């Protein structure tokens with residue numbers, strides 16, 4: 117890191133260098149301002165970064181850090197275009213380890229809104245630089261070492277930009293997601309995020325586990341295992357030492373999208389789907405079908421192997437020999453999960469014996485199935501024509517309940533039931549932002565929710581179709597799904613309703629282990645046969661396995677006699 121602490125460290129880049137740096141509009145929405153200011157604070161070696169946002173961020177964004185600050189000359193020059201202390205020439209990019217390098221963020225921010233920068237490198241008098249309508253002023257200011265940047269009236273003279281912004285809740289949601297990704301990429305730094313004067317998230321700066329707990333709650337973040345993996349890899353003909361480090365939440369916690377797989381490369385959060393997939397592959401069959409893990413994976417690679425200069429917002433990086441890196445990530449994750457004590461995670465997807473295969477929808481509707489008995493209070497064993505059917509009683513009951521609920525509520529709002537006393541639910545910050553944004557949808561789904569400080573909500577009513585009362589905690593899953601469907605409306609709303617019903621269908625269903633007499637078991641199989649989709653529970657797991665007579669014949673080596 118080039119970290120001259122005072123004097124004239126900030127210099128203008130040559131035209132030639134500027135041309136070799138990926139250009140693009142830097143400031144397209146409020147979250148971009150936050151990202152650039154946070155990156156500057158990280159590059160300044162801050163231990164603590166405080167972010168405060170008003171409304172959607174166009175009113176006011178404030179980022180304060182306790183980093184090394186700037187002397188007067190540097191501060192005055194830093195707001196000019198293409199001025200930076202981080203590189204001198206384009207070649208430096210190959211070895212640069214800083215988050216910034218283009219020298220254009222402060223200038224672009226000052227261009228898009230009003231910028232007020234107060235900074236001190238520890239000298240007796242600090243400096244205030246303001247840029248408003250292109251007018252720059254520099255004056256004395258009192259401040260301890262560090263920098264505070266305040267941006268107001270963002271896009272004030274760019275109505276088209278303003279128009280293109282989403283709702284305030286959504287814009288804040290983006291900021292919140294962004295802060296989460298930086299806080300997990302740099303857990304040794306304490307972050308806080310305020311919205312309209314109230315704190316919505318903070319991390320203590322004491323390591324990854326604490327950051328994960330602070331952002332995801334104790335249940336999810338605490339139930340996690342560490343990954344540390346070192347590998348020598350060949351990256352496009354050059355060998356490199358690679359470190360994979362992070363925390364993996366137990367597979368009992370899953371999400372419907374890969375958004376909660378956080379990946380950082382050399383301290384920079386990146387949205388890299390190949391690496392995210394590699395993490396999920398490392399979980400392998402521990403994850404139920406179609407579900408994604410919650411995890412943080414931080415990669416360290418030599419600077420030459422990573423090119424951060426491929427994306428204007430630096431959300432993606434190019435990695436030399438990316439496949440080898442992805443393989444190392446997958447291996448590291450798998451190894452960590454194999455050694456972890458996953459019994460504590462409770463439910464782990466079941467491993468199917470290979471001679472059993474999920475029944476095909478075309479095979480049977482169980483009309484002629486005869487119950488032979490119940491095995492271990494878990495499985496109903498039936499004879500059906502040529503096949504032996506094994507029905508998972510819990511999954512089957514979920515499917516039956518789900519289809520009944522769906523039919524009963526075809527076009528109605530979901531009935532709700534008051535919770536007395538009300539219960540509180542604490543959400544991770546982006547999910548809390550989704551609750552704010554989707555109050556109406558939540559109401560039609562049967563939730564009544566009030567803010568209760570921070571990201572905690574008081575749940576006063578919950579969905580209760582046909583007397584099946586959801587628990588207050590189901591708000592978490594529904595709000596996560598709302599957030600991930602991003603208000604796409606129509607289909608997404610319908611899918612969400614189905615998910616909610618699926619969860620409700622699950623709760624009061626027979627648990628594996630409830631004893632069933634043969635008559636009840638028979639009815640269950642009969643009802644299952646009447647379902648539109650009898651072969652999978654509402655969450656997509658199989659309900660029935662079939663063992664063909666030929667499988668048994670093979671097993672008993674009764675060759676030629678079926």
Ligand code: ADP
Pocket residue numbers: 125126152156157160181183184185186194195199200201202215216217218219220221222223262263
């Ligand atoms: P870049 O980060 O690409 O260098 P910026 O426009 O973001 O470009 O910042 C210009 C320069 O201003 C930086 O190189 C750095 O020297 C200085 N600077 C900006 N923000 C801070 C800060 N929070 N603390 C200390 N120095 C800063």
Ligand code: MG
Pocket residue numbers: 152155156215216217219221222
């Ligand atoms: Mg910068």
